[in-house]
Amino acid sequence: MSGQTGVPDLLPTPPGGERRLVLHSCCAPCVGGIMESMAAAGLEPLVLFYNPNIHPAPEYLKRKDENARFAEKLGLPFVDADYDPKAWMDRVRGLEAEPERGARCTVCFDMRLAYTADYAHQHGYRVFTSSLGISRHKDMAQVNASATRAAARHPDLTYWDHNWRKNGGMDHMLTVSRREDFYRQDYCGCTFSKRAAERG
């Protein structure tokens, strides 16, 4: 399902035929293939890195820098948003013991995608999307529900709910990640997911 370049052939037209859009990034391994597909399709994504969930700070910097490096390589704008882990911790208080894909993740997605929607609105974008749902570890319906709530904050804004795993997207994600030798973390991001990964 991919052309000679390895980029998936079938990238649908974004809502409203918009070429400019905000692409929320969770990390380089997830977003790299999407960035490359969009660039190949002639879209103009602004890559927004807003992930106050990531712990600890050196890990956050490592993931962010990896993503910024690839954006620079493709010539795409990259926005380094606020890193405010205290605000994130305040939001998930009481949900520490929740499993991955549970209520804590809903709050986490809501926070990151609401910020993305607000940023898009404030900067004149009409469409946003996210790499959050491409990982097989994520519940795409849960991500889409959070993004739909975020989009509802602004009547002129639409969430592009394309399934980035489809049409060769998942294979392309893995190909780009290996080719670019991205740093690949072994836990989702927060301190609770890190502890769960360490427990095995």
Ligand code: SF4
């Ligand atoms: S497991 Fe991942 S999605 Fe869930 S709360 Fe932690 S960082 Fe957020």
